[in-house]
Amino acid sequence: MNPGDRVRVDRADRTYEGVLLPSSTDDHLVVKLEGGYNVGVDRADADVELLAEDVYEIDGTDAADDTSGSEIEFDDDLPTISLISTGGTIASTVDYRTGAVTAQFDAEDVLRAVPDLAGRANYRGRVVANILSENMEPPIWQDLARAVADEIEAGADGVVVMHGTDTMQYSASALAFMLETPVPIVFTGSQRSADRPSSDNVMNAVSAVEAAKSDCAEVLVCMHASENDDVCALHRGTRVRKNHTSRRDAFETVGAEPLGKVDYETEEIEFRGDYRERDAVDLDLSDGLENDVELLKFTPGMDPAFLDVVEGSAGVVIEGTGLGHVHTDLIPRIEALIDDGTTVVMTSQCLEGRVCDRVYDTGRDLLEAGVIEAGDTLPGTAKVKLMWALANSERVEEAMQTSLAGELQERSVPWE
Secondary structure, three states: OOOOOEEEEEEOOEEEEEEEEOOOOOOEEEEEEOOOOEEEEEHHHOEEEEEEOOOOEEOOEEHHHOOOOOOOOOOOOOOEEEEEEEEOHHHEEEEOOOOEEEEOOOHHHHHHHOHHHOOOOEEEEEEEEEEOHHHOOHHHHHHHHHHHHHHHHOOOOEEEEEOOOOOHHHHHHHHHHHEEOOOOEEEEOOOOOOOOOOOOHHHHHHHHHHHHOOOEOOEEEEEEOOOOOOEEEEEEOOOEEEOOOOOOOOEEEOOOOOOEEEEOOOOOEEEOOOOOEOOOOOOEEOOOOOOOEEEEEOOOOOOHHHHHHHOOOOEEEEEEEOOOEOOHHHHHHHHHHHHOOOEEEEEEOOOOOOOOOOOOHHHHHHHHHOOEEOOOOOHHHHHHHHHHHHHHOOOHHHHHOOOOOOOOOOOOOOOO
């Protein structure tokens, strides 16, 4: 028997049936159960029966026997939603030859994997990338922005981007800066793959489609609002951050409440703040990016020579302490970078509040050196924004201190 075979394992008073996975030792069997969990069994204590060879089960369908297509009937009464896949867990399954979760679904496979999407819209699907999101790169952001623009020009009433969660906040920010959009653009993903009982892929995908049909023509991130399967939060793409490695409600809007929410049971959408309405602007694509931008985190004891790494870079975003500070010994090196043509932007490591370098001597020295304050813009968002501003704006400092896509709030206030 080999990994990928369907087996029945009898052990004492228990029987397990599932797909055989690779094992790190010859003494044990690892079986993927139909419920999604794995079980390890000592070979010496087990009676194993081969049920079928070379079967890789995906969402209950034997891939070896699956020849179905994604036949989608068009309904004139429904809006058209474009599903764009970049890979990630929401478009992943288990490869039973290796036991690893891999991104291998295209957009139409997502429709087949999430039957609850049927009847909610007419769908168009395309694949921009098929990667896990840690492999995301700025050129793919550009490809994605162009694909979204193409779909909107072709008449899509909304766009849902299937994306891995690890770098989703960066991609959402990138599209928010590169696109003026007359329709909703909604990023979604899942923390847990579809083969797991606790997967969040169905609820997130369904809620994202409902959000893409809404009146909010902005770039949004749609993910679980709690550990329960009840509500998805709608985060503005430039204000969201993944704050937990594995919880289903890992995403949070920093410094404010989420812009809205989708009730999964009633399908009702509620927005709490101001947003750009559908068709308020014409589609515009500004997809230039300056790739030579780095994000550095200051830590106590950092050697000023560390800044040599970014010498000659077009831009650098620094995560400073508190109001936006670094050790005073770094300031001359930062000033030299700026004098040599590098744009240096200051953000804060703090999750709440904003940079203000006018309070203490260190901050005033940084401003005198030419550092640009980024207010309460999140560090990752600031990097993406600086990449965009250097390629598209003649007044970079003004752009970095102006809210272009909701990334920079007028005031930072406590909230519950």
